[in-house]
Amino acid sequence: MKQVCYFERLLDAALFARTLTQDGDIALTRIDREMNDTAVTDALAMVHGYHTRGSRSLIPAHFVIDRDFIARCPNLLAVCTGGAGYDSIDVEDCSEAGILVANQAGLNAQAVAEHAVAMMLCLTKKIAQVNQALRRDPDLDRFAYRNDDIFGQTLGVVGLGHIGARVAEICQTAFGMTVLATHPRLNPDQAAQRNATLVAFPELLEKADFVLVSCGLNDETRGMFGAAEFARMKPSAYFITIGRGGIHDEDALARALQAGQLAGAGLDVWRQEPPPIDHPLLAFDNVLASPHIAALTHQSAQKAMKGAAIQWRQILNGEFPPRCVNPNVWPKFAERFEAIMGRPASGHPG
Structure with a gap:
C-alpha cells in the first residue's frame, strides 16, 4: 500500500482524501505538532509521500523538510506543498536525497x-x-x-x-x-x-x-x-x-x-x-x-486539493508530475522509486 502523510491541515481534507484514495491503493495519514516524537517518527518511517504547508512561518522548525527531517523518512519519494510556495522545503537537501519536490503553482x-x-x-x-x-x-x-x-x-x-x-x-x-x-x-x-x-x-x-x-x-x-x-x-x-x-x-x-x-x-x-x-x-x-488568506477561496481550495491529489497519484505511479520544482532529480528519483516500489518509474520529464 502506498502511503501519503499530511501535516496538520488541508483546505478540503474530504475532497483530497476521496480523490487520492479512490482506487484503494493509497493510504492517507496525518501528523501534527502536538504528537509526541515517537509517534511522528513511526508515522514518517512508513511514508512514500509527504504533503506539507508551503510557508516556513506556519510550521515548527523541526517539521521543515531538510536533511534532518529526511533522515527520519527512509522510504520518502516525494514532498509536495498545498500552494505555490515551498520555502518550508530545502530543495537542495531533497535533490541530494533523490526526493522529488512539487507544488501547486497556478492552481490558486x-x-x-x-x-x-x-x-x-x-x-x-x-x-x-x-x-x-x-x-x-x-x-x-x-x-x-x-x-x-x-x-x-x-x-x-x-x-x-x-x-x-x-x-x-x-x-x-x-x-x-x-x-x-x-x-x-x-x-x-x-x-x-x-x-x-x-x-x-x-x-x-x-x-x-x-x-x-x-x-x-x-x-x-x-x-x-x-x-x-x-x-x-x-x-x-x-x-x-x-x-x-x-x-x-x-x-x-x-x-x-x-x-x-x-x-x-x-x-x-x-x-x-x-x-x-x-x-x-x-x-x-x-x-x-490580511493574514495570508489570498488563496483561501472555496473555488481555489477545490481546485488545489483535487489537483494536488491527482498529482500525488501520478507521482506514486512513477509518472513525472506537472508541477515539479526540481526536475533534475528525476534519474535519481527513478532509481529510488524502483528500489522502494519494486517496479520502474513509467514517466520521464517532458
Whole structure:
C-alpha cells in the first residue's frame, strides 16, 4: 500500500482524501505538532509521500523538510506543498536525497490575483478608512475622503509567475494600466506574452504607482525590500505583497509609511503569521492587512486539493508530475522509486 502523510491541515481534507484514495491503493495519514516524537517518527518511517504547508512561518522548525527531517523518512519519494510556495522545503537537501519536490503553482492564481487587485482598489479608493469613519463619525465630511482612479496608472510586478501574470492581465485589460515587471528568468518576449514590459528593478520602483510582490521566498528575494527600496518608490505609490513574509523588511516599511514615503500598503504575508495584534504596521490607517488568506477561496481550495491529489497519484505511479520544482532529480528519483516500489518509474520529464 502506498502511503501519503499530511501535516496538520488541508483546505478540503474530504475532497483530497476521496480523490487520492479512490482506487484503494493509497493510504492517507496525518501528523501534527502536538504528537509526541515517537509517534511522528513511526508515522514518517512508513511514508512514500509527504504533503506539507508551503510557508516556513506556519510550521515548527523541526517539521521543515531538510536533511534532518529526511533522515527520519527512509522510504520518502516525494514532498509536495498545498500552494505555490515551498520555502518550508530545502530543495537542495531533497535533490541530494533523490526526493522529488512539487507544488501547486497556478492552481490558486486566480484567487490570489483577485485578492491583490482588491487590495489595490481598496487602498486607492480609501474604502477601509471611510467604512470605519462612517461608523464612528456622525458628521463625516465625505470630501475628506477624495480618492483616485487606478485606470491608466502603472503597475510594477516583482515576480511574473502564474499570479503576477494574472494580475498583469487583469490590470492591463480592465484598467488600462501600464505593467512593468522584473523577473530573473524571463526575457522581454516572454514578459510581453504575460502582458508586461521587462525592466530593471530600480526602474520599476521609480516608475510604478503600485509595486506588487508576487514572488517566492528564496536566497535571491530574502530582504529584497528594505529602506533603500522604499525610498526609491514614489511618495504616491502603494506597496502590495501576496508573496512571502521575509521578502520585505517590516520595520523599514513602517518607517517609510511613518515618514510619508509611501501612500500605503496592502499586506497578506508576514514574517510571523498571523502577526501580533500590536504589530507596528497594524497601527496605520493606510495599511490594509490580511493574514495570508489570498488563496483561501472555496473555488481555489477545490481546485488545489483535487489537483494536488491527482498529482500525488501520478507521482506514486512513477509518472513525472506537472508541477515539479526540481526536475533534475528525476534519474535519481527513478532509481529510488524502483528500489522502494519494486517496479520502474513509467514517466520521464517532458
